[in-house]
Every structure is written in structure tokens, then in C-alpha cells.
Amino acid sequence: MKIxxxxxxxxxxxxxxxxxILILQGIxxxxxxxxxxxxxxxxxxxLLWILISWIIFFIIxxxxxxxxxxxxxxxxxxxxxxxxxxxxxGKEVDSAKRWLNLGFFYYQPSxxxxxxxxxxxxHKISQRPLRKPFDFMNLLPFFFxxxxxxFLVFLQPDLGTAGITxxxxxxxxxxxxxxxxxxxxxxxLFITSTPLIWSFILKPYQKSRVLSFxxxxxxxxxxxxxxxxSKIAIGSGQIFGKGFKKGTQNKLQFLPERHTDFIFSVLSxxxxxxxxxxxxxxxxxxxxxxxxxxxxxxDRLSCYxxxxxxxxxxxxxxLNISMVMGLFPVVGIPLPLLSYGGSNxxxxxxxxxxxxxxxxxxxxx
Amino acid sequence: xxxQKQEFEIKSHTHRFLFLISLTGFLFLILLLRLMYLQxxxxxxxxxxxxxxxxKKKVLIAPRGLILDRKGKLFAGNTKVFQLIINTxxxxxxxxxxxxxxxxxxxxxxxxxxxxxxxKRFNFFHPVVLKENLTLTEIHHLKQLQWIYPExxxxxxxxxxxxxxxxxxxxxxxxxxxSKKEVKKIQKQNRQVYLSDxxxxxxxxxxxxxxxxxxxxxxxxxVNAQNHLLVTxxxxxxxxxxxxxxGENISLTLDKDLQEIALKALKRxxxxxxxxxxxxxxxxxxxxxxxxxxxxxxxxxxSLGLSEQVxxxxxxxxxxxxxxxxxxxxxxxxxxxxxxxxxxxxQEGLISEETLIHSPSTFRLGSSIFHDHNPLGYGxxxxxxxxxxxxxxxxxxxxxxxxxxxxxxxxxxxxLGQKTGIELTKEASGYLPQRxxxxxxxxxxxxxVSIGQGSLLTTLLQLAVAYNAIATEGILxxxxxxxxQGQHMNVPVIxxxxxxxxxxxxxxxxxxxxxxxxxxxxxxxxxxxLPFVEFSGKTGTVQVVSLKSKELYKNCLEMxxxxxxxxxxxxxxxxxxxxxxxxxxxxxxxxxxxxxxSVARDIIEYYFKQGD
Numbered sequence: 001m002k003i004x005x006x007x008x009x010x011x012x013x014x015x016x017x018x019x020x021i022l023i024l025q026g027i028x029x030x031x032x033x034x035x036x037x038x039x040x041x042x043x044x045x046x047l048l049w050i051l052i053s054w055i056i057f058f059i060i061x062x063x064x065x066x067x068x069x070x071x072x073x074x075x076x077x078x079x080x081x082x083x084x085x086x087x088x089x090g091k092e093v094d095s096a097k098r099w100l101n102l103g104f105f106y107y108q109p110s111x112x113x114x115x116x117x118x119x120x121x122x123h124k125i126s127q128r129p130l131r132k133p134f135d136f137m138n139l140l141p142f143f144f145x146x147x148x149x150x151f152l153v154f155l156q157p158d159l160g161t162a163g164i165t166x167x168x169x170x171x172x173x174x175x176x177x178x179x180x181x182x183x184x185x186x187x188x189l190f191i192t193s194t195p196l197i198w199s200f201i202l203k204p205y206q207k208s209r210v211l212s213f214x215x216x217x218x219x220x221x222x223x224x225x226x227x228x229x230s231k232i233a234i235g236s237g238q239i240f241g242k243g244f245k246k247g248t249q250n251k252l253q254f255l256p257e258r259h260t261d262f263i264f265s266v267l268s269x270x271x272x273x274x275x276x277x278x279x280x281x282x283x284x285x286x287x288x289x290x291x292x293x294x295x296x297x298x299d300r301l302s303c304y305x306x307x308x309x310x311x312x313x314x315x316x317x318x319l320n321i322s323m324v325m326g327l328f329p330v331v332g333i334p335l336p337l338l339s340y341g342g343s344n345x346x347x348x349x350x351x352x353x354x355x356x357x358x359x360x361x362x363x364x365x
Numbered sequence: 366x367x368x369q370k371q372e373f374e375i376k377s378h379t380h381r382f383l384f385l386i387s388l389t390g391f392l393f394l395i396l397l398l399r400l401m402y403l404q405x406x407x408x409x410x411x412x413x414x415x416x417x418x419x420x421k422k423k424v425l426i427a428p429r430g431l432i433l434d435r436k437g438k439l440f441a442g443n444t445k446v447f448q449l450i451i452n453t454x455x456x457x458x459x460x461x462x463x464x465x466x467x468x469x470x471x472x473x474x475x476x477x478x479x480x481x482x483x484x485k486r487f488n489f490f491h492p493v494v495l496k497e498n499l500t501l502t503e504i505h506h507l508k509q510l511q512w513i514y515p516e517x518x519x520x521x522x523x524x525x526x527x528x529x530x531x532x533x534x535x536x537x538x539x540x541x542x543x544s545k546k547e548v549k550k551i552q553k554q555n556r557q558v559y560l561s562d563x564x565x566x567x568x569x570x571x572x573x574x575x576x577x578x579x580x581x582x583x584x585x586x587x588v589n590a591q592n593h594l595l596v597t598x599x600x601x602x603x604x605x606x607x608x609x610x611x612g613e614n615i616s617l618t619l620d621k622d623l624q625e626i627a628l629k630a631l632k633r634x635x636x637x638x639x640x641x642x643x644x645x646x647x648x649x650x651x652x653x654x655x656x657x658x659x660x661x662x663x664x665x666x667x668s669l670g671l672s673e674q675v676x677x678x679x680x681x682x683x684x685x686x687x688x689x690x691x692x693x694x695x696x697x698x699x700x701x702x703x704x705x706x707x708x709x710x711x712q713e714g715l716i717s718e719e720t721l722i723h724s725p726s727t728f729r730l731g732s733s734i735f736h737d738h739n740p741l742g743y744g745x746x747x748x749x750x751x752x753x754x755x756x757x758x759x760x761x762x763x764x765x766x767x768x769x770x771x772x773x774x775x776x777x778x779x780x781l782g783q784k785t786g787i788e789l790t791k792e793a794s795g796y797l798p799q800r801x802x803x804x805x806x807x808x809x810x811x812x813x814v815s816i817g818q819g820s821l822l823t824t825l826l827q828l829a830v831a832y833n834a835i836a837t838e839g840i841l842x843x844x845x846x847x848x849x850q851g852q853h854m855n856v857p858v859i860x861x862x863x864x865x866x867x868x869x870x871x872x873x874x875x876x877x878x879x880x881x882x883x884x885x886x887x888x889x890x891x892x893x894x895l896p897f898v899e900f901s902g903k904t905g906t907v908q909v910v911s912l913k914s915k916e917l918y919k920n921c922l923e924m925x926x927x928x929x930x931x932x933x934x935x936x937x938x939x940x941x942x943x944x945x946x947x948x949x950x951x952x953x954x955x956x957x958x959x960x961x962x963s964v965a966r967d968i969i970e971y972y973f974k975q976g977d
Contacts, residue, residue: 231411288386321396322395
């Protein structure tokens with residue numbers, strides 16, 4: 001009786017989708033376990049985060065997205081307050097203020113802000129008149145809503161988060177379609193503002209990261225060196241890898257930020273090309289699943305929510321892995337489901353919960 | 366509540382979905398190809414590191430930029446030397462050190478001390494440099510020893526090289542290992558810095574370090590589990606190597622040949638040999654052609670990490686060798702100040718070119734008596750003769766009439782007693798006595814200042830700039846000696862033109878007098894005329910200690926060296942169309958004429974012979 005009840009409940013979930021999540025989280029957790037030999041509390045804490053994130057996932061999968069939409073504006077205001085508070089009360093790590101101390105853990109509002117901004121954009125796009133591409137005036141409200149919070153994140157300074165949120169939002173807007181003229185104006189604006197941003201807004205360390213990517217000799221001790229270490233870790237894994245807990249690059253602490261942004265290097269070293277290409281394929285299947293889900297929805301809100309979630313995953317995975325393989329400058333972008341850290345895990349699982357909610361709804365019809 | 370229209374729109378976007386999925390596929394394909402490149406194609410290489418997994422970063426210090434003269438000749442460059450490095454983390458350290466001690470002839474405790482210091486500076490595993498600048502025989506023996514003890518390394522290294530040695534050393538400065546303080550300072554400027562960095566410690570090397578230093582590179586060296594250096598073919602790791610970028614060159618306005626001639630002239634072989642002092646040659650637009658101060662030190666000894674002993678010797682013997690007497694030390698100008706007094710008196714209308722003033726051998730003010738260096742006096746003379754023969758009593762009377770306020774006003778016009786603003790550090794400002802409002806002034810001081818004594822202090826550089834203003838009839842330039850740093854070109858700067866405050870005809874009068882100093886029948890420097898070029902100038906002799914009146918006319922050369930007078934000569938050539946200013950200061954040379962004008966003569970002779 002009870003078993004069949006659980007089965008009935010689970011039947012509405014997609015088993016493939018659930019297993020993608022489990023596989024990635026599992027590999028991520030093993031890699032964190034392998035890196036944290038000197039800090040054992042890290043993998044215990046991550047296990048706790050995994051459990052919490054699944055609870056959140058299941059709760060959200062039972063919430064209708066029409067209700068989620070109603071919570072977006074209040075949450076937006078809440079985040080604006082949090083981000084402002086960070087400048088007064090925030091915890092400073094490496095001269096960046098990104099965390100709020102909530103007593104039992106440090107909360108990073110910029111992570112959850114990603115959800116709010118991305119969903120808000122998706123919602124606004126879904127309300128637009130049908131089959132009408134954006135023109136310049138249509139885009140202005142987006143501009144004025146998104147710039148203040150992103151600017152606060154940028155000031156923390158967290159270039160990575162602010163940047164990737166913009167990329168995801170831009171992908172959504174482009175998918176809906178933008179008039180040629182407007183597209184031209186924005187490209188022109190972007191190109192002209194780049195040198196201004198470079199000389200007036202970017203901090204020296206941010207510049208040095210970009211420079212060290214373009215020209216590794218500029219900063220061999222700092223970020224250029226990290227990327228080389230990361231490349232050696234990945235490369236030395238070869239086809240079959242060195243095996244669980246046998247990654248020597250990682251052991252000897254040559255790898256920087258091993259458990260967070262550079263987790264992919266750890267797993268590539270230990271599980272080799274087979275392991276890392278497997279992880280890549282799982283990500284790929286998961287992203288394609290979500291994009292296909294978007295295609296099969298019957299209302300625009302669901303469609304754009306799915307697109308938002310899909311591009312969120314896609315850009316995070318592509319940029320993080322490019323970064324650790326030396327194809328992109330080092331900016332703080334975590335790898336969803338694999339990197340250590342509660343805020344990012346919960347953000348990702350909230351998104352996946354929403355996707356599941358849409359999936360279940362769709363199957364009702 | 367399915368909206369048919371909405372559903373239709375989503376379906377109409379099919380090609381966009383396909384594009385999105387293809388884009389994802391494409392990006393993932395790139396990632397997969399990159400993975401294949403790193404893990405399969407380059408995998409062997411990377412694996413090699415990881416098998417030993419003990420490679421370390423080794424900083425490749427960038428060669429410093431060169432310091433060149435106006436024609437591109439070398440003032441500071443780099444040469445290669447060999448150094449001995451040892452990895453101290455070895456069980457056989459004592460044996461190795463004993464062997465090395467014999468080869469490089471350094472006692473064992475000294476070697477131990479070097480190791481201790483290095484380990485404090487870096488860390489336990491950091492390889493220690495035991496000796497830089499190995500001789501060929503040492504290299505030969507060490508290479509043999511290396512077969513038995515692989516912890517020994519003989520390595521090529523760049524060394525700073527100053528071809529002129531002592532000449533101009535204070536100006537060029539020297540380099541050395543970076544200090545903790547300097548590390549912090551550079552970190553604040555957000556520039557990369559390493560503990561093994563070499564930086565400019567003084568002079569131009571320090572001021573322009575930012576340009577000269579260049580960008581360090583790095584390579585990876587392999588070490589085994591115990592951090593032993595593994596001798597491997599370093600080219601194997603070239604794909605991970607980042608080559609250093611040499612620093613930018615600095616071009617000076619100096620002329621290396623003239624700089625050498627200037628020292629040769631200072632060391633001219635006559636009864637005053639060997640002179641010490643300072644020489645400055647400047648073009649009338651402010652470009653400095655030569656600048657030297659003697660005694661000096663050999664910066665080549667510094668560029669290889671100065672040994673404790675050499676340093677102690679230098680600093681205890683005479684730390685003055687580090688002071689550049691051209692601009693870092695000030696002295697009373699003595700008689701070379703007189704032309705400015707003459708200009709003041711002429712401009713104020715106290716005298717004209719023809720005014721005759723009775724100038725006996727003494728001047729009395731109240732109960733004080735001021736002497737002239739000439740015990741016979743001059744009779745009635747005008748300003749031309751007074752300057753030509755350097756009469757003190759003439760100028761005592763002028764000074765008495767002018768008063769201290771006028772004197773300081775005119776001295777200020779020529780920027781005496783203030784920094785010239787040259788691009789060098791620790792410039793001395795000198796001192797110009799000035800009466801504050803309502804201050805009671807001792808008239809005796811006025812009399813002393815009127816012949817450049819008393820509390821008046823100037824640097825050689827200031828005097829050169831002021832005489833340049835006389836030579837050019839009123840143009841004050843900013844002296845400079847760096848022509849080009851990085852991409853930046855420096856151009857001559859005119860700070861002031863004072864021909865509106867001092868009439869041109871007065872400049873001509875004074876220039877006539879300065880001409881007579883050298884070319885006239887009774888000029889104080891008449892012995893140093895040149896057949897092919899006429900030059901002008903003024904001699905000056907300043908007492909080092911105050912002398913009793915009976916000592917006053919004693920032969921200076923009979924006094925102990927440290928009591929002898931300093932000699933000045935500031936001149937310009939050619940007299941009628943000045944091109945260069947030559948300023949010479951000689952310590953304890955007894956007279957401005959024999960001591961300094963002779964040096965200036967040699968320099969001018971060379972300069973204009975070259976010009977032909």
C-alpha cells in the first residue's frame with residue numbers, strides 16, 4: 001500500500017532526469033571528498049547541503065509556476081535589501097564582500113539573485129505580445145530593473161556572477177527575438193563601452209586575470225599559474241585517470257580553489273578522459289532534456305522558464321569548464337551540482353525543481 | 366487553459382530550439398576536443414610531471430633595460446656570469462660544502478652563513494646561491510664535482526655592468542636584492558614582485574626601476590620527493606615556459622665620451638693631482654652632458670650582491686662616496702656669487718659700468734674688519750675690473766648699499782638656494798639668507814653674503830643654471846638628463862625669463878667682465894686661455910675653516926689638506942655665443958683658478974676640438 005503510494009508519487013517524475021542529478025552530485029561529492037583530506041568537515045557539510053537541496057527540489061516540484069511568478073517581485077525587493085546590507089555587514093573574504101552571516105551559515109545573496117533575475121526576465125518576456133520582436137523601448141524596462149541589482153553584485157566585487165547573469169538574460173531576450181536596428185544599437189553600445197569599463201570600472205586584479213588569459217606571461221604567479229596547474233591536473237589524468245583519491249596534483253596542493261571552481265580538474269585527474277567526458281555527456285543530456293521540455297510546453301511562461309533554466313545550466317557548465325581548461329579567463333563561476341558550496345547547489349536545485357514542476361504539469365494534459 | 370495562440374507561437378520557434386540545441390552541442394564539442402587535446406594528445410607530457418609530481422616554479426628574472434647616453438653608448442648594461450647553486454636538502458651537505466670550500470676558497474663557516482641567510486629569506490627548500498661570478502677554473506672543477514653530487518648546479522646569470530665604473534656611479538646608482546620594505550611598496554602599486562627580484566637601490570637605477578625592470582618569466586623545474594633538483598632536459602618543459610621580457614631602455618642626455626673626459630680633466634696631472642670634486646657640463650637648453658662626483662665607488666661590485674666586508678669598508682671609510690656633490694651637497698659659493706651682486710647693483714642703479722669705487726685691502730663696518738685676499742688693495746676700480754680680479758672690498762661696499770633684501774631678491778631671480786627640479790632624488794636646496802619682516806638683521810652677515818660667504822649655500826647644479834641665465838641673458842632652464850624613458854620623450858623646459866626684470870645691457874656688462882676673467886690681462890683665470898676658443902667664467906675660492914688674519918695670506922698648499930680652501934669655476938663657452946656651461950668644484954684645491962678653472966679648460970678644449 002505504502003510502497004505503491006510512493007511509486008505513484010514518483011511516477012510523475014522523469015527517472016532519467018533524476019538520475020542525471022544524482023550522478024552529477026555523486027561524482028561532485030566524491031571529488032570534494034578526495035580534495036578535502038585536510039578539511040574533512042567540507043565533505044560532511046556538502047552531504048548536508050545535498051540533502052537540503054533535495055528537500056527543496058521536491059517541495060518546489062509540487063509548486064505551480066503560476067504561484068512562483070507571484071513571489072518574484074517580493075523576492076526581488078528582499079535581495080536588493082540583502083545586497084545593500086552586505087556592504088555594511090558582509091563578511092570579507094579576499095577583499096570581496098559576498099557573504100551575509102546568518103548565524104548557522106554564510107549566505108551568498110548574489111547566487112539566489114540569479115534565479116530571481118532570470119525568472120523575472122522569463123516571466124516578462126512571456127507576457128509580451130505574441131510574435132513581436134523587441135525594439136529599443138521594450139528593452140528599457142528590463143534595463144532599469146536588472147542594472148541596479150547587478151551593479152551591486154559587481155561592486156562586491158563579483159564580476160563572474162554579474163557577468164553570467166547578464167549572459168543568461170541576453171540569451172533569453174535573443175531567443176524571443178530583437179529587432180535588427182536595436183540589436184545593432186546594443187552591439188555598438190557594448191563595443192564602445194568596453195574600453196570605458198576596462199579603464200574605469202575593472203579592478204587591477206580583474207584586469208590581470210583577463211590579461212593573463214590573453215597573454216599568460218603578464219601574471220605568471222597569479223592566475224596564469226593557476227590555469228597551468230589546472231591544465232596539468234586535467235592532462236595528467238590521461239584516458240583512465242589516476243583513480244579515486246590518487247590525484248597527486250590535487251594532493252600536493254598545486255591546484256588552487258580545488259573544491260569550488262576547479263572541481264572539474266580534480267575529477268578529470270582522478271577519472272581521466274573517460275570520467276570527464278562522461279560528466280560532460282550527462283550535463284549535455286540534462287541540458288538537452290530541459291530545452292526539449294521547453295519545446296514541448298504549451299504556454300509561454302513554462303517555455304521561457306525552461307529556457308531560462310536550460311541556459312543557466314548551459315552557460316555555467318560551458319564557462320566553468322572552459323575556464324579550468326584555459327579557454328576562458330578565470331572568473332568566479334561555479335560548476336552546477338559539482339562545486340562545493342550551498343548557495344550554488346540550492347540555486348541549481350531550485351531551478352531543476354521548477355523544471356520538474358513544469359514537466360509534471362505538462363504530463364497532466 | 367491552454368492558449369492555442371501561445372502553443373502555436375512555441376511551435377513556430379522550432380528552428381530556434383534546434384539552433385539552441387545545436388549551439389549547446391557545438392560548445393560541448395569544443396570542450397570535448399579540448400579535453401582530448403589535454404588528456405590524450407598532451408597527456409603523456411602532463412603525466413610526466415605528475416609521476417614525479419614535484420615540479421616547481423622557477424622565476425626567470427627579466428634582463429634589465431639598458432641605460433644609454435645621447436648617442437646610444439652604454440652607461441649600464443648586462444653581461445653574463447656563472448653562479449654556483451646548491452640544493453641544501455641533502456644528507457651529504459657537509460661533504461659537499463667541504464669540497465666546494467676548497468674550490469672556491471671560502472671558509473666553511475662563511476658558506477654555512479650564506480645558507481642560513483638564504484633559508485631565512487626564502488624557505489628551507491629554496492636552492493642557495495653560494496657564489497656568483499665564478500672563474501673558469503672554478504667552473505671546471507665544479508662541473509666535475511657535479512657528477513658525484515648532483516645537488517650542485519652551475520648556472521648562467523645576468524649581471525649588471527657599468528663600463529665607466531666609478532665615473533658617475535652616484536648618478537647611475539646600483540642594484541641589489543629586493544628588501545621586504547620594497548616588496549610591500551611594489552605590491553601596493555599592484556606590480557608583480559618576487560623575493561628573488563633585483564631592483565635599483567639608488568640613483569637612476571632606482572628612480573627608473575619601473576621602466577628598467579621588465580617582466581619576469583618563469584619555467585618549471587622538476588624536483589623529486591625530497592625536493593632534490595632533478596637534472597633534466599629543460600627544453601622538455603618549454604611548452605610551459607614563459608620567457609622574461611627585458612626592461613625598457615633609458616636614454617640620457619649625457620655624452621659618455623664627455624663624461625670620461627670630465628673625469629680625466631678632474632684627474633689632470635699637475636701639482637694638485639689627485640683632485641676630488643664634482644664636474645657638471647650642461648648645454649644652454651638644460652640638457653646635461655656630463656655629471657660626476659669624486660670620490661666614488663665601483664657599482665660593479667654591488668651588482669653581484671655586496672659582501673658584508675666590502676660594505677663595511679665602504680661605509681666606515683667614507684660614506685661620502687655615495688653623495689653626489691653636484692646636486693646633493695651645498696657649499697658657500699664664494700666669489701662665483703659676485704656676478705649676481707654686480708647685476709643687482711647695476712639694475713638698481715647704484716653703479717654703472719664706468720662707476721669707480723675705491724677698493725682697498727680692508728673694509729670696516731663698525732668694529733669689524735673684513736679683509737680682501739689681495740693685501741695691497743686695488744685702488745679705484747669699476748665693476749669690470751672688480752669681477753676680473755675678484756675684489757672683495759668692492760663687493761663689500763656694494764653689498765652694504767644694496768642691503769640684504771635686495772640681495773636676496775636678485776638671488777631668488779636666479780633660483781639660488783632652491784631646488785632646480787632635476788629628475789633626481791635627494792636634491793639639496795641650498796640656503797638663501799632672507800630677512801623676515803621686522804627681523805633685526807646683523808649687517809655683518811650682509812657683508813659676508815655679498816662675497817658669497819656667510820650663511821649662503823648653493824649647489825653646483827644651481828650655480829650652473831644661474832650662470833646659464835647670465836650666458837643666455839635671462840633664460841632660466843630646468844636641467845635634465847633623461848632624454849627618453851619608455852615611450853616618453855623629455856624636452857627642454859624654460860622655467861622663467863628674467864630679462865624683463867634685469868636689463869639686457871647689464872647682462873652684457875657682466876658677460877664682458879666674465880670674459881675678462883679668462884681672457885683679460887689680469888683675470889683670475891688668465892692662465893687657462895685656449896688658442897681656438899674663447900670662454901668666460903668666474904673663479905671662486907671658499908674657506909673651509911675660519912682663519913685668523915695672520916693665516917689669511919699664508920700659502921694654502923702649506924696647510925693640512927682638510928683645512929685647504931675649496932675651489933669653484935663656473936664658465937661658459939664660446940664667450941660670444943655660449944653653447945655649454947662648465948661647472949667645476951674641487952675639494953681642498955686651494956683656489957678656484959688653479960684648482961677648478963684648469964679642469965674646465967681641459968674640458969672645453971676637448972669639446973671644441975671634437976666639434977671641428
